[in-house]
Amino acid sequence: MNQRRWRRTEGGWAAAAMLAALMLSEAPTTPAAAADAAPGARPLTTAEVLAASQPADWRSLDPQRTLYLELPAGRVIIELAPAFAPHHVENVVALAREQYFDGLAIMRAQDNYVVQWGDADGKKPLKAAQRTLAAEFERPLRGLSFTRLTDPDTYAPVVGFLDGFPVAADPQIGRAWLVHCYGMVGAGRDNDVDSGGGTELYVVIGQAPRHLDRNVTLLGRVVRGMELLSVMPRGSGALGFYESATERTPLRSLRVAADVPAAERTPLEVLRTDTPVFAAYVEARRNRHEEWFKVPAGRVDVCNIPLPVRPAANAK
């Protein structure tokens, strides 16, 4: 019985009414407004929200914009974010295609912060890829239609989701940027803002380090396999760097999914973030009405909405 404790924690209910609650671009809805749309509807669990979803509520990962990081323990799958870091994305794809990362290693694991991999010796030559690129910390807000949360955020005037990525924006200055939530992947850099480029990559493994937003180029996020990265033994050196090479975990390879034989791919779908179903999912995270919960939070942090991922419907 004890083992069953907490089992319901991750259930979460969504008001069916919330299925009508679009939270689009500049027209955020409130839970109350959404509830008005279908008074009296029975709350659904998150599982029911997803079960009631249609194929069009999901999208397949684009193999040209998906990376497979092969570790000794298994495959980590990363979705790239060309809408925010087009040049870094192109460069990381080029690095993967020239097999730059193969045989390099995870060389840093700082508790509650990041795991980082790359060339610890800084000697591996490049072919067509660039070592450094101009920073892509933010981009114009204009032209982006993202799903905006109604919830207040400590760090940014506006937060929400675009194509599955957590984003923030400041309408006053017309800028938008990716947010350092758990699982986000960025390009390490030196002090010069333009000293990154993707030859060193890090992933967030703890509390969202939002102070890094707009200070370093984010270029993607882990959609599967975080549990392989988050358990890396923490480094005992400064900032979690390993003090000896033997502590590092080798990278078998990093490949663009499109370059992997079809039979060896991992076809995944992620929930679209511009649909009524996603709005219902967010509401289920915001207010949990299962029996276990006694005080619904009423609000939700942009980094506390993990995006649903499932095997592609047409996958074997």
Added chain:
Amino acid sequence: MNQRRWRRTEGGWAAAAMLAALMLSEAPTTPAAAADAAPGARPLTTAEVLAASQPADWRSLDPQRTLYLELPAGRVIIELAPAFAPHHVENVVALAREQYFDGLAIMRAQDNYVVQWGDADGKKPLKAAQRTLAAEFERPLRGLSFTRLTDPDTYAPVVGFLDGFPVAADPQIGRAWLVHCYGMVGAGRDNDVDSGGGTELYVVIGQAPRHLDRNVTLLGRVVRGMELLSVMPRGSGALGFYESATERTPLRSLRVAADVPAAERTPLEVLRTDTPVFAAYVEARRNRHEEWFKVPAGRVDVCNIPLPVRPAANAK
């Protein structure tokens, strides 16, 4: 050189002016107001803030309110929070004193959420300790003088620190509660609010699950050894429970520090959270002015202020 990337990320500077910035109870200061106190002062790094601290800025952990969880990989040190969960704290102390946890195991590790330990079989008998207690989700705000942050919070009207613990409050209803930040320790329960008691304990290992605030009794926090818990292999069962007993990590023991021979203790000090030095530390986390940072965040989340811990000054 690549290995040095990111090394300065954790530096952080604090304006010396901030040393004068008390953020007490009902009188939050703003960074601007604090800066006015000493215009032109050279910013200090967080290390410099701490180096300039006096012995009175630190406090030793009370061995009667400190637990040592002995894992095969080493010691995890937990500070208890009797101001918020007095009965749960007393009960966990009683459980430790009757050696309830010795030989039990970590039976759950859910990625980006919690690690949990206790009696997987639910059969271990109790002596003087209780199996269940009335919930201690929150307490009266009256009588608490905590260090309040000026920063907006997604989940609560007011957040800050009390005796090193992250706290939230709602002055309108006069209630205060502990916050589910990284490293916080709570008592698992079943659906009944009064079904917990401390025989199963969990620790937060990911993004702050703030939706659990006021839904489960928090009773302490890990002050050292999180890196031993956060790397536990994630369970493949529902909610991260291990599917076989062989996957569990055994607990060698859980002891009250006061019951451990003095020579075997780990004397620690933590930074007080009601001092100008702490205010300066918070400001250094809020606005980082090292060369590496280009855009200071200007704000900080209550769960993004890890509390400084050091060996006790008089420790051997």
